Amino acid sequence: MTAFSAYLESPKNVSFESQEKGETILFLLRRHWFTNIRWVLFGALLLVFPFFYRIILSGDTLFSSLPYKYSVVGGIIWYLFSFLFILENYLIWYFNVYIITDRRVIDTDFYGIIHKNVSEAPLRNIEDSTYDVSGIFPTIFNFGNIKIQTAAEAPEFEFEWVPNPAYVHDKLNDLITYNVKKFAGRHR
Incomplete structure (x- = not known):
């Protein structure tokens, strides 16, 4: 992981403060580098x-x-x-982090040195997810937004201007489908 990484898939030697034992980070995302121009x-x-x-x-x-x-x-x-x-x-760019683990999604919004907001939702509470890539530069550089609708405390997550949104969205939907099958018949 470098100081300028915006897209990390299955990062090694990376953890976060509320990570549970045995929880695996699948994606660590930040806004695409182009958004910093x-x-x-x-x-x-x-x-x-x-x-x-x-x-x-x-x-x-x-x-x-x-x-x-x-x-x-x-x-x-x-x-x-x-x-x-x-x-x-x-x-602000570095600490605004979107994390997808094998158990949940986490959206950390960093508003400066003295304020941050962390929202999370278990994968089993995700009801819908969409992505969009709109504009010339997002299309050329392959970045966009992923919107996640949940039944959790935070009803909507938005991963803004992340790299490879179609791929991340596809993998997230695979995880959601797997969790639906895994928890089928269990109460949410």
């Missing part, structure tokens, strides 16, 4: 902006009259906020 480009623009600013506005400006030490402090603050912007967006 906007904040990555904006972060890169933030990092190179001071260089272009000095080149373009090298003449007499409000900032050219500032003492050098103020320019240095301003640059440090600029890069600190730029780095924090990039780090926060990366962490």
Whole structure:
């Protein structure tokens, strides 16, 4: 597993905090890498902006009259906020995780360093699942959404912009069918 993996099938040496004994992770999914392009480009623009600013506005400006030490402090603050912007967006992407195990589906929504929401549903409670791939880039790069309807506490799960949605959806339906047969005649 790398720091930029968006699709892992049967990952080794990976676990999560509420994993039960003997539970096997079948898929660990994050949003497709392409969905990060906007904040990555904006972060890169933030990092190179001071260089272009000095080149373009090298003449007499409000900032050219500032003492050098103020320019240095301003640059440090600029890069600190730029780095924090990039780090926060990366962490939000990295910790928004969708997990499919041999027993349940788990949707972890990470909203920043101080808030996350974890929803889960046993496979036997899944009533329906669909996927969609819509748009030019999702079609070209093969990513889309998987929607899961459940009879659990969280009535709907949405795995947003995940890689290989058709394949993951097919495997999830195979698991659901297997669990329906396995638990046939038992009370939910």
